[in-house]
Amino acid sequence: MSLKLHEASVTLQGAPLLRDVSFEVQSGKLVGLLGPNGAGKTTAVRALLGLQPLNAGQAYLDAQPAHSLSAKQRALIVSYLPQARKLAWPISVREAVALGRFAYGGPMGRLGPADAAAVEDALSRCSLKGFEDRAVTSLSGGELARVHLARALAAQAPALIADEPTAALDPGHSYDVLAALQAQARAGQAVLVVLHDLALAARFCDEIVLLNQGQRVIQAPPQEALTPPILAEVYGVNGSWHRDQLILSGRI
Amino acid sequence: MKVQNHTPTLILTLVVLSVLALAASCLMGVTPLPLNRLLAAFVGAGDAQAELIVWEIRLPRALAAFVVGMALAGSGAALQGLLRNPLAEPGVLGVSAMSSLFAVITIYWGFVQVSPWVLPLAAIAGALLATGLLALVAPRVQSVVTLVLVGVGISSLAGAFMSLLLNLAPNPFTLSDMMNWMMGSVANRSLEDLLLAAPFLVAGAIAIGLAAPGLRALTLGEEAASAIGLDVGRSRIWVVLGTGLLTGAAVSVAGAVGFVGIIAPHLVRPLVGHDPARTLLPAALLGGLVLVVADLIARLVPTGQELKLGVVAALIGAPIFIWIAVRRRTLESDQ
Numbered sequence: 075m076s077l078k079l080h081e082a083s084v085t086l087q088g089a090p091l092l093r094d095v096s097f098e099v100q101s102g103k104l105v106g107l108l109g110p111n112g113a114g115k116t117t118a119v120r121a122l123l124g125l126q127p128l129n130a131g132q133a134y135l136d137a138q139p140a141h142s143l144s145a146k147q148r149a150l151i152v153s154y155l156p157q158a159r160k161l162a163w164p165i166s167v168r169e170a171v172a173l174g175r176f177a178y179g180g181p182m183g184r185l186g187p188a189d190a191a192a193v194e195d196a197l198s199r200c201s202l203k204g205f206e207d208r209a210v211t212s213l214s215g216g217e218l219a220r221v222h223l224a225r226a227l228a229a230q231a232p233a234l235i236a237d238e239p240t241a242a243l244d245p246g247h248s249y250d251v252l253a254a255l256q257a258q259a260r261a262g263q264a265v266l267v268v269l270h271d272l273a274l275a276a277r278f279c280d281e282i283v284l285l286n287q288g289q290r291v292i293q294a295p296p297q298e299a300l301t302p303p304i305l306a307e308v309y310g311v312n313g314s315w316h317r318d319q320l321i322l323s324g325r326i
Numbered sequence: 327m328k329v330q331n332h333t334p335t336l337i338l339t340l341v342v343l344s345v346l347a348l349a350a351s352c353l354m355g356v357t358p359l360p361l362n363r364l365l366a367a368f369v370g371a372g373d374a375q376a377e378l379i380v381w382e383i384r385l386p387r388a389l390a391a392f393v394v395g396m397a398l399a400g401s402g403a404a405l406q407g408l409l410r411n412p413l414a415e416p417g418v419l420g421v422s423a424m425s426s427l428f429a430v431i432t433i434y435w436g437f438v439q440v441s442p443w444v445l446p447l448a449a450i451a452g453a454l455l456a457t458g459l460l461a462l463v464a465p466r467v468q469s470v471v472t473l474v475l476v477g478v479g480i481s482s483l484a485g486a487f488m489s490l491l492l493n494l495a496p497n498p499f500t501l502s503d504m505m506n507w508m509m510g511s512v513a514n515r516s517l518e519d520l521l522l523a524a525p526f527l528v529a530g531a532i533a534i535g536l537a538a539p540g541l542r543a544l545t546l547g548e549e550a551a552s553a554i555g556l557d558v559g560r561s562r563i564w565v566v567l568g569t570g571l572l573t574g575a576a577v578s579v580a581g582a583v584g585f586v587g588i589i590a591p592h593l594v595r596p597l598v599g600h601d602p603a604r605t606l607l608p609a610a611l612l613g614g615l616v617l618v619v620a621d622l623i624a625r626l627v628p629t630g631q632e633l634k635l636g637v638v639a640a641l642i643g644a645p646i647f648i649w650i651a652v653r654r655r656t657l658e659s660d661q
Contacts, residue, residue, distance in 0.1 A: 107484065123553075125549075144557065145552050145555050145556055145557050146555040146557070146645050148555070149552075149553065149554050149555030150555070153553070153554075154550075154553035155550070155553070156549040156553060157545075158546075158547045158549060158550060161545050161546060161547075162410035162411075162544070162545050162546075162547070162602075163545050163595070163600040163601070163602060164329065164600045165329065165545055165599060165600050165601055166329035166331075166599055167540075169329075169599065170545075170546075173542070173545070173554055174554060175498050175542050176539075176542075176554040176555050176556065177554060177555030179539060181539075182535075182538065183538070183539025183542060183603065188595060205327050207329055208328065209600070210327070210361070225554075229554070238541075257334060258446060278365070287327070322572060
C-alpha cells in the first residue's frame with residue numbers, strides 16, 4: 075500500500091504550480107510535506123488525491139490512478155483532512171465524527187454497528203468522550219482540531235492525508251495531533267501531513283518531502299532533508315541539529 | 327451547548343397540527359355554515375351546498391396552501407443545505423420570481439390556452455433556469471453574501487420584466503390574472519390544478535430525498551465533503567433539479583409566495599440537531615402548516631378585498647428574514 079505522485083506537473087493559467095514532482099508515502103510511515111508559503115504543498119496533496127488535474131505525470135492511490143477513482147472509492151483508500159475547518163451548522167461532535175464513515179453509509183446514509191464502533195473508538199482515541207453531544211461551533215480551536223482528527227480516524231482507511239492539521243494550534247495541541255498521527259503510522263497506516271513547523275516535523279516525521287517553488291527538493295529522513303544548507307537555501311533561516319532536535323536560530 | 331434531536335416527536339406533532347389546520351380550513355370561512363352541516367358534508371352525508379363549499383372550495387384551497395408550503399419550505403431547506411447558508415430560499419434567491427415570470431409570460435401571450443400543462447412547465451423551466459444559474463455561480467463566489475446578492479439580482483431582473491409585461495398588458499383580465507401570480511394566492515384552486523402539479527412535486531421530492539445524505543456531508547464544506555466520499559457535483563444536480571421542480575410546481579399552483587422557505591427550516595433546525603438532512607421533512611411540514619394558517623388569516627381578516635396569501639406570508643416572513651440576517655453576525659466571515 076502506498077500513495078505515489080510521479081513526475082507530476084500542474085500549470086494554472088500559465089503559472090507553473092508543480093514541476094516534475096515525485097514522492098511516495100508507504101504504509102507505516104509518517105511523512106511530512108514541507109515547504110515555504112506558496113511552495114505547492116496543497117497543490118501537491120490535491121494532485122496526489124486526483125482532485126487537481128495534472129498537466130503531466132501520474133498520481134496513484136494504492137496502485138490505482140487517482141483520477142479514475144470515484145469520490146467514494148477514494149475515501150475508502152485515503153482519509154483526507156483539508157485545511158478548511160469551519161462547519162456550516164452546529165451539529166453535534168458525534169455526528170461530525172460520524173461523517174468520517176460517510177463512504178460506508180447506505181444509499182440514504184444509514185450507518186451500521188461497525189460504523190458506530192469505529193466512531194466510538196475514534197472519539198475515545200481523540201479524548202472526545204464527554205464531548206459527544208456538544209455543538210461543534212461551541213468548541214475551542216484545539217477541541218475542533220481533535221474532532222476533525224477523530225473524523226479522519228473513524229474512516230479507518232489504509233492511508234491518511236492531513237493538510238496543516240496544526241494550523242492555529244498551540245504547541246501542546248500540536249504535539250497531541252502529531253502524536254496521534256504517529257500512532258496511526260505505527261499501526262500501519264500511510265500518513266502524509268502538511269506542516270509549517272520545522273521543529274515539529276523533525277521531531278515526529280519518519281520522512282520529509284521538501285518542496286520549494288513547485289519543485290521537490292528532497293525526500294529523506296529529517297536529519298538528511300533538513301540540513302543547514304538546505305534550510306538556508308529553501309527557507310532563508312539558520313538551523314542546526316543537536317542530537318535529534320532541530321533548532322532554528324533566526325533569519326539569514 | 328448541547329445539541330438536541332427530537333426529530334420523530336417533531337414530525338408527529340407537525341403532522342397532527344397540519345391535519346387540525348386543514349380541518350379548520352374546511353370548517354371556517356366567509357360563508358357562515360353551522361358546524362353540524364359542515365361535519366355532515368365532511369363525511370359525505372351533508373346537503374349539496376355544504377358539500378360544494380367543503381369539497382370544491384375550501385379543501386382544495388387548503389390543500390393547495392399546504393402543498394405549496396411544503397414544496398417551498400422543502401426547497402428552502404435543501405438550498406440552505408447545499409449553499410450552507412440559512413438565508414438561501416427560493417424567494418430570496420429569485421427562483422420564485424423567475425418561475426412566476428415564466429408563468430406570467432405564458433398568460434400574457436396566451437400560451438396557456440394551448441394546454442393546461444403549459445403553465446406548470448413554464449413555471450418549472452423558469453425555476454430551473456434560476457436554480458441552475460445559482461448552482462453555476464455558487465462555487466465561483468467565495469462569499470455567501472455575494473451569492474445572496476446574485477439572487478437578489480435575479481429576483482429584480484424577473485421583477486422588472488414582470489412590471490414591463492404589466493405595463494404593456496393588453497386588457498384588465500390579463501392584468502388581474504398576472505397580478506394573481508405575482509402576489510401569490512391559492513384562492514379558487516381546484517383539485518385538478520393540484521393534480522397537474524402533483525407529478526412534478528413528487529419528482530422534486532424524490533430528487534431532494536436522494537440529495538439528503540449529501541447535504542449532511544456538505545456541512546464540512548465542499549472539499550471535505552468530497553474527501554469523505556461525496557460526489558459533490560451529483561448532489562448539486564439533485565438539489566437544483568429538486569428545488570427547480572418543487573418551486574416551479576408550487577408557483578404554478580399559487581404564484582410567488584416568499585419567505586416560508588426561510589422561516590420553516592430556521593424554526594425546525596434547533597429541534598433536529600441542525601442536521602441539514604433531518605431538517606428537510608419537518609421543515610416541509612411546518613411550511614405547509616404555516617401557509618394553511620396564513621391562508622386562513624387571509625380569508626378571515628375582514629378586508630374589503632380578500633388578502634393575497636403571498637402578501638400575508640411576506641408580512642410575517644420579511645421581518646423574520648431581517649431578524650435572522652442581523653443575528654447572523656458571522657455572515658461576512660463565512661467559509
